[in-house]
Amino acid sequence: MNIKKYLLIAVLAVLPFLAGAQNGPVSAKIVCGPYLQNVTTDSFTVMWITDVDAVAWVEIAPNNEENFYYNDRPKYYDMRGHGLKPIGKIHKVTVDGLKPGTSYRYRVMMTAVQDYHNNYNIAYGKGSGAPAYKVNLPKATTLNEDYSEVKFAVVNDVHAKDSLLRKLFEDKKKNKEFDFVVFNGDMTSDLAYSDKIVRHYLKPASDLFANETPLYMARGNHEYRGKDALKLSEYFDFPEHGPYYTFKYGKFLFLVMDSGEDKVDNDIENQGRLCSEPYLDQEAKWLKGVVESDDWKNAERRIVFSHIPPQVKNAWHGNLNMSQKFLPILNNAGVDLMLS
Structure with missing residues (x-):
């Protein structure tokens, strides 16, 4: 291959990455949510919407006095990709395997996707989400096995x-x-x-x-x-x-x-x-x-x-x-x- 042609192809291949670097890493921001869907005795679903495409997940912790950062918290991902983490603005994560009638603190997390250049090169931005040391995290409570009344x-x-x-x-x-x-x-x-x-x-x-x-x-x-x-x-x-x-x-x-x-x-x-x-x-x-x-x-x-x-x-x-x-x-x- 002609050396000038080879160099031109190489330069064109890295230009998108250079442009992303010059603009700085993108951070996904929540524009709506989180909001709860389909709560059961052993699971709940969380949905939220971001301003840019992102890969997202949910972390949970018991609803007690323990600092959220005390342990590495379990992570639950959007399973609509059937083994692939979906990239998008509308996020839906089901947290399962839980105990009935139990409250859990949860936080939604995401990593922005700045570009998807080809099959193997994803340009990720900054990770973002709820800083557990600054905010009172929302709680999701699984259903009881039985109810005498429902409001x-x-x-x-x-x-x-x-x-x-x-x-x-x-x-x-x-x-x-x-x-x-x-x-x-x-x-x-x-x-x-x-x-x-x-x-x-x-x-x-x-x-x-x-x-x-x-x-x-x-x-x-x-x-x-x-x-x-x-x-x-x-x-x-x-x-x-x-x-x-x-x-x-x-x-x-x-x-x-x-x-x-x-x-x-x-x-x-x-x-x-x-x-x-x-x-x-x-x-x-x-x-x-x-x-x-x-x-x-x-x-x-x-x-x-x-x-x-x-x-x-x-x-x-x-x-x-x-x-x-x-x-x-x-x-x-x-x-x-x-x-x-």
Whole structure:
């Protein structure tokens, strides 16, 4: 190979690294979170969002007087990469193998990724996270095996009124009394861009309660709207089949429904984007399995969250769907309470 050509290739190969060095190492900053998802008797999931791409993990310690830096704390990584550490801005880490009814201090940590030049050269920035000697770290508490009562808050139809949401949860001491909080749909009027999920859902929630109190989400009809509506699931720990699921606190079983849009799929306002009828049919099939499960049959209290209510006066198509697809199943399943 011509020596001048070889030197040119070598220089071009190191230029990205030199540029990164001149600009200085990047440090990832948390722009939202952390917030808790899917807390069980032996695990909890933490999510948060950074301003730049990063590799992230969670460290935990017992909730006692021991200094967080006393030991090398166990590290839990985002397992969505199936053996590879994901690089991104939205981080989701499940901490498992824990004891029931136990509180743990936790901190979220990350290392910024400045560039990924090829298959083998990742340019990392600075590590960052919560300095345990400067702040009171949040606590996550696993569920008890059983509960005599459960306290929770439900809010819906805020429609991007952040000031109202913050007013409702301004009493942080009272927020700690809730076992969990449910956003029951239409927290904004559309998802034209994904930043709305952060600004109108997750930032107020994580500032006020969600770093220690689990947050659950039911999709409303307005969460079906907007260019980035599909991205909602990236910000919550939904099951793979979609944003409908169950969770339980001892003898209390909770069912979160996806009640769909309020208009027929081919309505002009839906702009040809919806195929919700077969999707809701799949959900109905799943629901039949739920009410036949041991968890459902053994529950002493069964509570349902659904944004759109069943048939009402002056009903829309969404109410009709609830009545035709889901009510025949739920009416014979011993539901104690439905919140819509």
